[in-house]
Amino acid sequence: MNVLIVRGGWDGHEPVACTEKFREFLESRGDTVTVAESLDVYTDKAVLGAADLIVQCWTRGDLTAEQEDGLVERVRAGAGFAGWHGGIIAFGYQAARYQFMVGGRFVCHPGGIIDHTVEFTGEHPITAGLESFAVRTEQYYCHVDPSLTVLATTTFDGGYEEPDTAGVVMPVVWTRRFGQGRVFVSTLGHSPADLDVPQTRTLTERGLLWAAGRLPAN
Template identity: 70%
Template sequence: MRALIVRGGWDGHEPVACTELFRGFLEDNGFTLRVAETLDAYLDPDPYDLIIQCWTGARFTERQESALVERVRAGAGFAGWHGGVVATGYEAPTYQFMVGGRFLCHPGGFVDHTIKINTKHPLGYGLSTFDVHTEQYFMHVDPTLDVLATTAFTGDHGAPETAGAVMPVAWTRRFGSGRVFVCTLGHSPADLQVPQTRTLTERGILWACGIVPDHDRDH
């Protein structure tokens, strides 16, 4: 299997360090990797089973957007986290439609909040609610997402409008013949190394490329 990692954009999300965390995991699962630090990688005609994107603030050309979206629609897996997938491509409507959500704000910056796992989701097995101290992403999301994890907003931190909102944190999504996995956690390598976040992300990556975890979803 072949995986393409596309990384770059805003340095504050440490795209190199964050994607390097998963290099060994991908290689151990049989992937041959290509790492690209240009969005023109999407114009490469070579086939990939999996695309991992970590590029906050991307401004796709029409050709880049079309090439990426059509790759996924044709069957490639697409996975990523945090701003690298949902705070990017704002002028790219078909990309936004494919991903299923876009970042709006994170009231209070780094705050304590709780992540609730949907244990009925096939990727949620064995996981339970956990607490984090990081950005709590408020999103606009597609109502058809298959939600894996959520967080509840309190209306604190100067954003009373958010009170009571239950927001997707991680989700899976079918797109044509492809699969999409998104997790809004992952501001930094430290966030991605929280055990539950790491597990969610690894499972999502494998799901995106069609490797179904070996488990009984009823347990």
């Protein structure tokens, strides 16, 4: 399998350190991994056409129309697309086709780094055997598409001067079919340490495999 990792943007999410964790995982399975540190790769038809899975870790910034068209059409044609945290949903706010493909966008994280719980919903190959777990990281409040397949949620308590969020159940992990492609999104993964939490690491690894078509659709 050919994997394209696209990383860059705001360095606060440590895109190099975070993606290297999963580069090692993918290469250990025999995959060929190409790394791009420019969004212009989305205009390279040869590189995109060879990619079975695109892993994006690029917080902030936007896509040109040509970049957006290249990426969206490649996923629609069958490539998997996967990412975590701001690297996938705090990006491309002006790119409507990208936003539609991903199915969600970051709005805020009241309180910053806080304790909260991740709850699993239903049965899915990505979450099989996992149980709800506590984390201490950013609790992402997002705007999300109602058609998503939600695999995990978190419940806001209305604290941190945001009382209107009390009781809101927010997706944390979701999948989406987009044309012939599969999209996997996790809001977890603010830092390399967050990605080392065993449940988060397992979710992310399985999400990459699912997006690449290596796990059953459901």
